[in-house]
Amino acid sequence: MGTECHHADGAHPGIKGHALTHALGAAETRCAATQERLTAPRRRVLELLLGADGPQKAYDLIAAFGEHGEPAKPPTVYRALEFLERLGFAHRIESLNAYVPCRIDGTEHRAAFLICDCCGAAEEFEPDFTAQLKAAEAAGYEVATITLEARGRCPACRAD
Amino acid sequence: MGTECHHADGAHPGIKGHALTHALGAAETRCAATQERLTAPRRRVLELLLGADGPQKAYDLIAAFGEHGEPAKPPTVYRALEFLERLGFAHRIESLNAYVPCRIDGTEHRAAFLICDCCGAAEEFEPDFTAQLKAAEAAGYEVATITLEARGRCPACRAD
DNA sequence: CGGTGAACGTTATTTCGTAACATGGTGGCC
DNA sequence: GGCCACCATGTTACGAAATAACGTTCACCG
The missing domain is CATH 1.10.10.10 (Winged helix-like DNA-binding domain superfamily/Winged helix DNA-binding domain)
Structure with missing residues (x-):
């Protein structure tokens, strides 16, 4: 970290x-x-x-x-x-x-995270997967779950 | 599998x-x-x-x-x-x-996969992350890498 | 009660990944 | 060419992550 x-x-x-x-x-x-x-x-x-x-x-x-x-x-x-x-x-x-x-409230949702490589924070956000689901459909896949993990730096760490 | x-x-x-x-x-x-x-x-x-x-x-x-x-x-x-x-x-x-x-050709790109839980196939596709990158920016994150993994069933396995 | 199935406790093992340090090769520079 | 700095590899050992297998307990239902 x-x-x-x-x-x-x-x-x-x-x-x-x-x-x-x-x-x-x-x-x-x-x-x-x-x-x-x-x-x-x-x-x-x-x-x-x-x-x-x-x-x-x-x-x-x-x-x-x-x-x-x-x-x-x-x-x-x-x-x-x-x-x-x-x-x-x-x-x-x-x-x-x-x-x-x-x-995130609600019983059913997909998971997506912004992960800070610097401080280790992991922030969940509500993702919009329409683009990817469309791509999956085009490929003939039936999607059950999606996870997305974006690595980078959080606002606090960027300020350093 | x-x-x-x-x-x-x-x-x-x-x-x-x-x-x-x-x-x-x-x-x-x-x-x-x-x-x-x-x-x-x-x-x-x-x-x-x-x-x-x-x-x-x-x-x-x-x-x-x-x-x-x-x-x-x-x-x-x-x-x-x-x-x-x-x-x-x-x-x-x-x-x-x-x-x-x-x-996928090209030296630089983000990774996204469609993974079949049935046969274990993993198909890479070119993702459109604009929606997620926008969300990350709104949260103040600076994104370095993104990976997405969608689990489901491939066309061949769906046909069974 | 007694049976059924889910959840748990326990032991052991497998799978996954890396720290640490010695060795070897390659390329620059006088 | 000889030396040095650097990167990559070889090797040993260890630590971290996850699961297999099996017996026991507990809640619920007839």
Whole structure:
């Protein structure tokens, strides 16, 4: 990361306390609506993602999982992440091998990220994929999911 | 991969013999033009990518590296891949942890792929990123690279 | 209750990628 | 030519990321 500037990782400070409780409650509600279960490990991983200041690696989550410092076993976290991705509560950022909580409302949307190579921030934005979907259709492909990752420098790091 | 249909991996058959020699020669020429060196391991990895029928994992290349079955050491191949990516001769597909040779002419372009979840084919296409670049600019980001990976089903697999 | 299926716990292993340092080749420069 | 600087490679070892496989627990439903 920071090869040129020295900001703390993550332009998105994690949410805490009240806001965090509220967000977890909202997730609970959305799960209940579709007969899905926000079990303890799933809830815990979502909590860690929401509270974090930037993209979290799986082993960051594994290390932070226990309330008193005991790490989780890898499958525990990977399974929770798989669930959270499936429900749209989290996204994997392939080029970082890391995860972020979904910052965009609505149960269904495509993922796109602006990633700062300098401070490590990853900002989700609502992408307009009409051009690419048209290209895919022209090629005869049936598209299920699209992910886009743009690497560059965030406003704060550009100012340096 | 093939969870639903049984095509051979890779809609793009690799190139052989004459065409392969020609492609390697062209790469050599492009390197010479920019004072870059297409050394033996770099050339060999490019040859393997061009000859393959689909995306190749790094350890596939490592295993296939030697002409007589002896594998390469990992850094040999990873360094060659890094070089090939830098010059635009190859692309990494993040969601597969795999590599493909660049199928689009021109020394500089952004990468976008249509990936078939069924047969494993990965088709490169020339993306129009104007919408996303506009969004990035609105957010104040300076974009260096963009990659897009669309997962779905290719025409052949849809026909099943 | 007892059965069914999803989720979890646990152990071990595989897959992927890189750090670190020694060696070798190439090209410039006096 | 001899020397040097630089880039690329060879090699060893290690660290990070992810999953396989299997047994157990738990909620729900008849």
